Amino acid sequence: MSGAASRVLVTGATTGAGAALVDALLADPGTERVVAVSFDSSCRHLPWDVRLTCASVDLSRPRAVTELLAGPARRLGVTAVVHAPLRRSLSDGGPATRALTVGVTRALLDACDGHPTIQRLVYVGTAAVYGDEPSTPRRRDERCPLAFGAQPGWRRDRVEADLAVCCRMGSSSTTLVVLRQAELLAPGCGSPLWDYLQAPVCLRPLGFDPMLELLSLADATAATRRALAADAGGVFNVGGADVLPLSRLLRLAGRRALPLPGPALGPLYRARARMRHGEFRYDLYAARLHVGALLDGARARRLLGYAPAHPLRWPPW
Amino acid sequence: MRDFLDAGHGYDEFGLAAAAVDRAARLGAPLYERYFRVDSRGAERLPADGPALLIANHGGTLPVDAAVLWLDVLRRTGRVLRLVADRFVPRLPWVGVALARCGVVPGTLQDLDRLLARGALVAIFPEGVTGTGKRFADRYHLQAWRLGHAELARRHRAPVVPVAIVGAEEAWPVAVRLPLHVFGAPYLPVPATPLPLPVRLRLRYGAALALHALPPGPDLDDEPAALEAAARRTRAALQQLLEDTLAERRAAHHPAGRARRGAAR
Numbered sequence: 148m149s150g151a152a153s154r155v156l157v158t159g160a161t162t163g164a165g166a167a168l169v170d171a172l173l174a175d176p177g178t179e180r181v182v183a184v185s186f187d188s189s190c191r192h193l194p195w196d197v198r199l200t201c202a203s204v205d206l207s208r209p210r211a212v213t214e215l216l217a218g219p220a221r222r223l224g225v226t227a228v229v230h231a232p233l234r235r236s237l238s239d240g241g242p243a244t245r246a247l248t249v250g251v252t253r254a255l256l257d258a259c260d261g262h263p264t265i266q267r268l269v270y271v272g273t274a275a276v277y278g279d280e281p282s283t284p285r286r287r288d289e290r291c292p293l294a295f296g297a298q299p300g301w302r303r304d305r306v307e308a309d310l311a312v313c314c315r316m317g318s319s320s321t322t323l324v325v326l327r328q329a330e331l332l333a334p335g336c337g338s339p340l341w342d343y344l345q346a347p348v349c350l351r352p353l354g355f356d357p358m359l360e361l362l363s364l365a366d367a368t369a370a371t372r373r374a375l376a377a378d379a380g381g382v383f384n385v386g387g388a389d390v391l392p393l394s395r396l397l398r399l400a401g402r403r404a405l406p407l408p409g410p411a412l413g414p415l416y417r418a419r420a421r422m423r424h425g426e427f428r429y430d431l432y433a434a435r436l437h438v439g440a441l442l443d444g445a446r447a448r449r450l451l452g453y454a455p456a457h458p459l460r461w462p463p464w
Numbered sequence: 465m466r467d468f469l470d471a472g473h474g475y476d477e478f479g480l481a482a483a484a485v486d487r488a489a490r491l492g493a494p495l496y497e498r499y500f501r502v503d504s505r506g507a508e509r510l511p512a513d514g515p516a517l518l519i520a521n522h523g524g525t526l527p528v529d530a531a532v533l534w535l536d537v538l539r540r541t542g543r544v545l546r547l548v549a550d551r552f553v554p555r556l557p558w559v560g561v562a563l564a565r566c567g568v569v570p571g572t573l574q575d576l577d578r579l580l581a582r583g584a585l586v587a588i589f590p591e592g593v594t595g596t597g598k599r600f601a602d603r604y605h606l607q608a609w610r611l612g613h614a615e616l617a618r619r620h621r622a623p624v625v626p627v628a629i630v631g632a633e634e635a636w637p638v639a640v641r642l643p644l645h646v647f648g649a650p651y652l653p654v655p656a657t658p659l660p661l662p663v664r665l666r667l668r669y670g671a672a673l674a675l676h677a678l679p680p681g682p683d684l685d686d687e688p689a690a691l692e693a694a695a696r697r698t699r700a701a702l703q704q705l706l707e708d709t710l711a712e713r714r715a716a717h718h719p720a721g722r723a724r725r726g727a728a729r
Contacts, residue, residue, distance in 0.1 A: 284574035354557025390471035
């Protein structure tokens, strides 16, 4: 691993994706230091390693971000930051979630710019930021328009955070990388599809069977590590190894599908969430259940050397 | 199945499935052989492999011409033709899924670039909705002619094969076009007959055009004149092919023609 990526600070280190990344970094003998940042003290559940430093920081406070990077990160000589604004629970919404998604991202950008040791910031985003217009191609490359018209909520927060990083490219002293991941089907990663598949009976729009692209945790981790090791900056699509229609996904996941007219799904899922405290929100995922979306990963393949290589195991739980 | 690139679960990235193609071919066989009695000539002009663009005339309430062209190419070459549909088509319930399983793709430039880069056989109807919306009196007269096929052909150095489809523009004419934009469609067509009429369909494949061999411009994006010239050439070739096929049909129905056939029997 190159020098720029041997001392890494990882936010959200106790989420599914964050913990997998920390494990992978520690498994590499070339890694000199990993600073695992989590909201609470659950960081102590990570496997012990002399190179691992745990930090319990409430990143929703901008001052905490500045103190973290100016203090422990500088002292430990952190050279790269991986920031993934993932929440364990997708149903969290409102100003608190927006502060964690958009506010923390902006605070990290400010704190990394001009930092004496940090050379690289990898923002792990989602391909859900792309728009769903009829003119959008099936395979979306990095030039596709973002969903600027998204309703306030999870998706719009992601668009704003992604845009915040993109707008700093070229003017920041830190090399900025945005990874737009395909649907990461893993627990504790804030995946709407994961929440959708938790119910034994999954409602789906009548008359539609979209093609979906799924990313495994192994591939997500590999892509992030490639982004840390590469020299190139910019935006990269991170595609997955599984491309399949929704109907096949439900069969592989061992779920029963109940097709219903699309307008009925929103109220039904809201009622289900109230009764059984389910996580899935249909209003945030409606477009994906009607019209599928795949990613063009040619740029990541060319500049990062990343290609999906780890299909999901079925069922994924 | 040729031209099928499995994305890992038995479907290609656009939703094409081999089982669906087989099923559609079996269901379409009686329509092809007995209802429309398709008379196809010139399919040997299609390349056995590699990219190529088919351009054809378009008309009628629903794309009977596209369906018959798809069946014909499959039966004669074994290749799955990737028909290009308007962008609202994939968003139609049931119809969008069924067409995707048979290889129909939305008409976005990036998607077509991908297909041609992989050596696919792609069919475009450059008239677009102006073709299906034309008046019955304007049948077989090519309407507004888009340039996208010329750009793709030059970029991918793909031969362009004009295909004249005679019969489909009369089989199911439109009586009224209602200004209702259901699922994003430009209008809601009301057919003159409840079902397509059993008009005999003639498919004629013309000589392939090498648009990439036309004089190059300094940059593809800066050569609109070259693209327009290429598109005019394809339009002229297809219009001539249509006129020849219509003349052939008239001759076949002429009393002198019937007498000659009777003598031959």
